[in-house]
Amino acid sequence: MNDSLSSESFFHGAKKAAHKAMDDHGRPEHDEFALHAGVAVEKLAKAVLVSKNPVYIAEIRNNSADMVLYLGGHLQVDEEKVRTVGAMEAIKRLRKINVLQPDPQLDLLIEMRNGAAHTAPDSTLAEGMISPLARTVAALLGDLGEPLDAFWERWTDAVKAAVNEQEDQVFRDVQLRITQARHAFEDRFVGLPAEVKEGALRAPQPRNEEWFVRPTEYLKDGIVVLKTSGGECPACGGQGLLTFEPASRTATNTHYSANGFGCYLCNFEASGPDEMAALRKANTPPMMTTVSVSHGPTLPPEVLKALDEEDA
Template identity: 65%
Template sequence: MDEPLSFESFLKGAKKAAHKAMNDHGRGEYDEFALHAGVAVERLAKAVLVSKNPIYIAELRSADMLLHLGGDLQLDEDKIRTIGAKEAVARLRRIRVLASDPLLDLLIEMRNGAAHASTDSTRAKAMVSPLARTVATLLNDLGQPLDTFWGRWTEAVENAVNEQEGEVFRDVQLRIAQARHAFEDRFVGLPSEIREQALKVPQQRPLRQPIEWDQDSMRAEDTTVSPWDVWAGECPACSATGVVTMEPFPFGKTKTGPRYKANGYSCGLCNFEVHGPEEMAAFLTVANRASAADHSPAEEN
């Protein structure tokens, strides 16, 4: 079979498109994300079909393509036609590799829309889960390891399909991973000293004091604290010192003065940020887990 239509070519193309999609999502380019995510699904779906039988990617209306994919007829490159993403998914459902998934169907529609017109960025932003879920299913059918395909995105896509966690929590986890990878990419090919120097650059705004990531430290009973104060906190994405902003507790005034709680966090180095009580609660949970993992005793041999 021609190299562009080989299993290896489809698998390689799927991986490249999937990584582009995750990078697009991290930059907030959700129309580009939808386009590359759809391409990733299409190419990986074709890889699965080709692994079973090369003629499974042929258009039914083209007898010449069937013969070409069967190895008995040579066609010029400009005459080669294969099925699209929608039909590839449909065929995999007919042979019970994929189950019905309205979100995957929506992602494919968004991919087609992004290729010809603007897509709905709000809806596209939420399409990481169907992408991750479909890729996992197809890789499992191929017997291909998830981490080989996703590389540094493995943990992020595993978290994206973890239904035991809430949507806001999964979104914050993903944004931390995206900020981390974007930060790392800035220093590719540069001496490690450059990265370390960047982490030591002080914030432009004066910081009140360092804090630990736990629920108690997110509250303050101090008449000298104001909603405009900023507190120092280690960024879970790049480990630089970011800032925590505070807001008054509703009906939270005590004998010593008003009480405040954290309502946001931002890191000026990697641009990771969270806003509001839901995102802040998810952020604290992620930070607590990371801190617990860092301080857990090493397993005995």
């Protein structure tokens, strides 16, 4: 039998496609993610079927008897005529022997994969397909007796977070985006001297004049924000930028709470109170969460005017 139809060959093909899928998701290119994720599931499903019996990947057609004999190693067939099952049929066979369980989200992922080859799938749906990919791969690896980290390598922690049902979806999303930004940043320096990356991390951020906290601009809804250097980025280790919005105000003080974080080096971003709470909960460098500013008639006129308009 052709070596390309061995369990090992399917395993390595699945691993390559799965890593491409995770890279696609982080860029984000969700249509390509759906395509590569579906390929990964199909190849790993075939790896499991072949590991049990090579004939289990035979496609049932007019020449199915020849395929069974060929895959069984007792007949020579022109390689161009070799046909194996598709993704959905491979999954159905694995469900029949209780390797996989019914999973509507996995079925949707395979449908999107098939559509991605011809028409663009729904990118919003594709973005949320990390979980069915991760749990299906975990089930198939378990049957093969292969460890998760041998397959996912640098994506292992992100995949584990994606299927950790003890955490809420926002936390899982933030954890995944941290990992994606980290890998995208690291990939930019592959093959380059270490000092190139170190120099990028030491370089001042654009708008370095905002190193100290001071009111500088407005959000789109007109609320004054504060910008400051927010410390180490959880993804790349560079200096990120925190944004703050007013939480409460007295006659002499305005209290601001962090409402966003961004890093121009690796493009990791978090916004809103839920994502900022998830960012603080994650295993990341500590970040400033609140700022209190004392004010009076010495503040710049435009700031006083903005604060007065806010109270109006």
